[in-house]
Amino acid sequence: MNSPLLEVTDLTKFFPVSGPGIFSRERGINKAVNGLSFTLNKGETLGLVGESGCGKSTAGRTILKLYDPTSGSIKFEGEEISGYSNQKMKPLRTKMQMIFQDPQSSLNPRQSVGAIIAASFEVHGIKPEGGVKRSVQELLERVGLSAEHYDRYPHEFSGGQRQRIGIARSLALRPKFIVCDEPVSALDVSIQAQVVNLLTDIRDDFGMSYLFIAHDLSVVQHISDRVGVMYLGKMMEIAPTESIYSSPHHPYTKALLSAVPIPDPVLERKREQIVLQGDLPSPMNPPSGCVFSGRCWKATTKCFEVEPKLTKVGKAEVACHFPE
Amino acid sequence: MSGLLTYISRRLMITIIILLAVSFTVYVIFALLPYDPAALTCGKNCNDPGIIAANRIRLGYDKPFWVQYWIFLTGLFVGRDFGSGAAAIHCDAPAFGYSFQQHACVTDLLGQALPVTVYLAIGALILWLIVGIGLGIISARFRGKIWDTLSTAFVLVGTSLPTFLTGLILIVFLVIKLPGSPFPADGYTAPEEDFGQFLLSMVLPWVTLAFAYAAIYTRFVRSQILEISTEDYIRTAKAKGLSDRMILGKHTLRAALAPIVTMAGLDFAGLLGGAILTEAVFNLPGMGRLSLTAVVDIDLPVIVATTIVAASIVVIMNMILDIVYAFIDPRVRV
């Protein structure tokens, strides 16, 4: 039994929100990630879905130590990295990378594409065989661009192409693990398919593991082996992909799935939609007990008082007192 | 509304603390200067050690630093005596000290100089706001056309010409070379004495001081308006069917107002500390001239006083602006 590539246990990330006033009294704490646990195996793709404020992006960044966790454990290849300083993280960064959401703002407009990708090598002092330039050009070709693009600047490319550049950059050091933070949300629909295919190909060719964070459930389903559903900083349900989509156990998962419109007029108009009432509560004021209790149609007194733990139900792990 | 009141009281408290800190800091700085305040009290070229020693005791410069500061601070509230007995000099509250070179309580000197600067600053402020905002709106509205180009030229000239040059040019062409010019070349007449002459004596200084600011504000207002016009809520306003004038007046300007108010407030506060160049060119007896003379003569009590007053005005203005801003932008009031 191989040990998992990534093991996250009870991860929290809180952001203090300071109020106006002389002594900057703390107005509250934004509990962006509030107790997250999961494992990721080598070669696996775990999709992380949820709506605004659920903490999925914060979780991705905290796992990569772009933020320091407030508490909890992050084990990468068995090594506990949650307390590591930037200095200690540096050698590990060749193994864990990130692809960002906005292809426009995540590339330095003043650097050529070649320089952007080459920076990965330079920062870690790695000299690939055949030279940096050759490696960069190979990467450009691997992601569907051409070697001549080496000297061009980001503004000369379209959104989809810029995202490919971002992917090339993250690939440069052949990481084992990539966090994809909404990699296709900012792209046109016809380009999304191209980039999703590219990500799938790369994963298969290099045996990469992905943490695929997105709000678009259809895309996540397509690329992930397992999917985790987050709400207000906590994991509601985590299960193999087929299980989540065919038989969701958590009421929130059901509501979320039912809200996604299906591109088929007959099916879309026929099916029963669960429309949730009310708005997402603020992550500064998560409800006590189950975080979903305020909007759940099945909530009982117990749900408002006792927080459910992730328990096995069928193939899934569900945090609910009354799973479907 | 209670949110607003809490906000105001917080700002008030913090301002008082800052004012104390300011007065202390200035006092420390001057205490550290390599000048013997006692030696300066009998004029620049005075060397009689007897008088100096006597003055040192009279004025309390022999006491420890903390005591001196405490005496200074209390003097601000209750007035202060310099020396004792028959030769004592009394200055009423707020007592900033006593200037031996000018033989007057500093507070009285401030009292004469401050109004002049205030009139100068207010007049200039009104003038530059009218011109700056007006021209800014016009050049945004007629972007790329003749008015915009003209105002760009104005901006260029206004920001390049140093204040004293503007003032001298005005004097040369509107006073010296203009036969029968109503404007005095320099000098100041208090409004209580002769209001007409007061106005005439202030027109050129107002124009001089306002010129550079008007140029800066024109540019700023123009860019603010153009930037805000691209905001989504302006598009919403258009989609509702509002006329261009209504959009400009109600939506665009209101949004542009906030940074303009802040800028104008701070510029005004800075001027109240003394518009040194303008006052020098037009020979106006304001705070600028007072500070300048004091520095040249090394009249320490006056320098300390003008510094503290100028700094305090800025601090208080900051507080006022914060409160005004909360009235303009509701998002700040939380």
Added chain:
Amino acid sequence: MSLLSVRDLRVEFKTPDGIVKAVAGVSFELKQGETLAIVGESGSGKSVSNLAYMGLLPQSKTTITGSVILETEDGPVDLIGLAPEKLRAIRGKDIAMIFQDPMSALHPYYTIGDQLIEAHQVHNDVDKKVSADRAIELLTLVGVSNPAERLHSYPHQFSGGMRQRVMIAMALMNNPKVLIADEPTTALDVTVQAQILRLLRDIQDQFEMAVILITHDLGVVAGAADRVNVMYGGRLVESAEVGELFKDPLMPYTVGLLDSIPRMDKGHGNRLKAIPGQPPSLITLGDGCAFAARCSRKAELPEGTCETSPDLIAVKKEHLVRCHLYVGKGK
């Protein structure tokens, strides 16, 4: 009954890089009570075409030609070339528009009550109290609780979904005949999207409004639209009733688009059929078919066919397509 008749609408922008032909001859009809979805990606012209006849495009360096006839109480009016004051009288009254990002679409310094009342006061010479009552009525309708109190709230005190409801209420203040919704739910969470789409549907029934729904999301189209116009490169390339479009898409772009969307109901793991290449530049786009460069079926036609622009032909009843593959097959 056609509420809106758009004929050969063209929009061009003069830019330093050349003339951008953002909309290159679009024609369609909108019937009363109908929901017409206009689907396309960035650069397709779906937003620009509607902003054009609303008079919401910047005036300098923009050329708009064609005709857009709106049926008003005073008879048909051509919105193109209409005097600005007359267009303003129609904008927000007969035709209302809501936009994509509710976070930035409301003025941050004014209460929502002020902004709602303003929308009404611009077109109605009545007491402010009347407008306020109407605002409360509409806020209730769109699902804002405590509407009378909320009139005094500021936009930043509402969530995204709530703000979009306020925007919808604002659009309805003057009982418009046509509501143009430009990507109204794109910036919202999917559960909130479901709420808003349901709301739009309910309102449309109640007000007998026609809705133009501009979107790139085919799922939204499937659930909300009666008819669909597909746009590409500034042109209308296919138009059909919604069931018909999904069942029998004709234009290769439409086919490609439908094939490239990951579907939750179709199982996972298979490769997505992506459309190769990039959307065209609207400056250099010549007269030929806009999609030719990316079309997989170009080879089926004699060489050079796709260099001329095909006409919009009715291949079946109410199903129009602009593609050389169907020339000669029209009815």
